[in-house]
Amino acid sequence: QLLLQESGPGLLRPSETLSLTCTVSGGSISSPSFYWGWIRQSPGKGLEWIGSVSYSGTTYYNPSLKSRLSIPMDTSKNLFFLNLTSVTAADTAMYYCARHEPSLDWFDPWGQGTLVTVSS
Amino acid sequence: SYVLTQPPSVSVAPGKTAIITCAGNNVGGKSVHWYRQRPGQAPVLVMYDDTDRPSGIPDRFSGSNSGNTATLTISRVEAGDEADYSCQVWDANTNLRVFGGGTKLTVL
Numbered sequence A: 001q002l003l004l005q006e007s008g009p010g011l012l013r014p015s016e017t018l019s020l021t022c023t024v025s026g027g028s029i030s031s032p033s034f035y036w037g038w039i040r041q042s043p044g045k046g047l048e049w050i051g052s053v054s055y056s057g058t059t060y061y062n063p064s065l066k067s068r069l070s071i072p073m074d075t076s077k078n079l080f081f082l083n084l085t086s087v088t089a090a091d092t093a094m095y096y097c098a099r100h101e102p103s104l105d106w107f108d109p110w111g112q113g114t115l116v117t118v119s120s
Numbered sequence B: 001s002y003v004l005t006q007p008p009s010v011s012v013a014p015g016k017t018a019i020i021t022c023a024g025n026n027v028g029g030k031s032v033h034w035y036r037q038r039p040g041q042a043p044v045l046v047m048y049d050d051t052d053r054p055s056g057i058p059d060r061f062s063g064s065n066s067g068n069t070a071t072l073t074i075s076r077v078e079a080g081d082e083a084d085y086s087c088q089v090w091d092a093n094t095n096l097r098v099f100g101g102g103t104k105l106t107v108l
Helices: none
Strands: A003-007 A018-025 A035-041 A047-053 A059-061 A079-084 A093-101 A106-110 A114-118 B009-012 B018-023 B033-037 B044-047 B061-066 B069-074 B083-091 B096-099 B103-107
Touching (some): A003 A106, A018 A035, A018 A093, A035 A106, A047 A079, A047 A093, B018 B103, B044 B061
Parallel strands (some): B009 B103
Antiparallel strands (some): A018 A079, A035 A047, A093 A106, B033 B083, B083 B096, B083 B103
C-alpha cells in the first residue's frame, strides 16, 4: 500500500522559508508512471495545486508561486520536498503531498497533511 | 485563468440521491476528477476521468461530464457520505491543475 507522510515546521515567521518533506513508502518515486505533487488548503478555502515533480526531476509549478517555489527530490531516500521562500500570512494552510498521475492528471493517494502557520 | 464553480452546499436525506455539479467553460472537453474530504481528513479520490471509480469506491458513486457541467451523483446516500466534495481538471492552456471551491454535502 502506497503511503505518503508530510513533515516540517508548523510555525514560521513572515519572510522565512517553508521547507516540507514528503516521505513515500510502499512504492518508488523513481517510477516513470507517476509524478509527485504538493497541494495546499487555506483555512475555510478550496484546494490549490502548488506544483509537481516527475520521476526524472522535471518540475511543474503553479505560476502564481513559481518565483518562490522549488520541489526537489531525493530518490535514494524516496523523499520529495517543498521549498517556498519569503512566506507571508497568505501561505498559512494545510499542506498535502500526493501521488500525481500525469496522463489523466489526478492525485491519489494523499498524505494526511501538515498545518503550516505563518505569524509574527 | 480557468475557473471551476461548485455550489457551496447540497443537502439530501438518507437513501436519496445527491447531485453535485462542477461548472466550467467547456469542461466537457476536459477530464474531471472528484475528491471527497471528510472533516479533519485528507482528500480521497472518488471518481477520475469523468466516470471511472477507483477501487474501494462503491458503485453508488457515478459521474458524468458534458458541455459546461460535470456531475458527481451519489445514490442511496448514507450518513458516511457527509463530506466536502471537490472537482479538479488540468487546464492545458496554463498547465495549471485547477480545483473547484468544494461542495459540502449534508445528510439530513
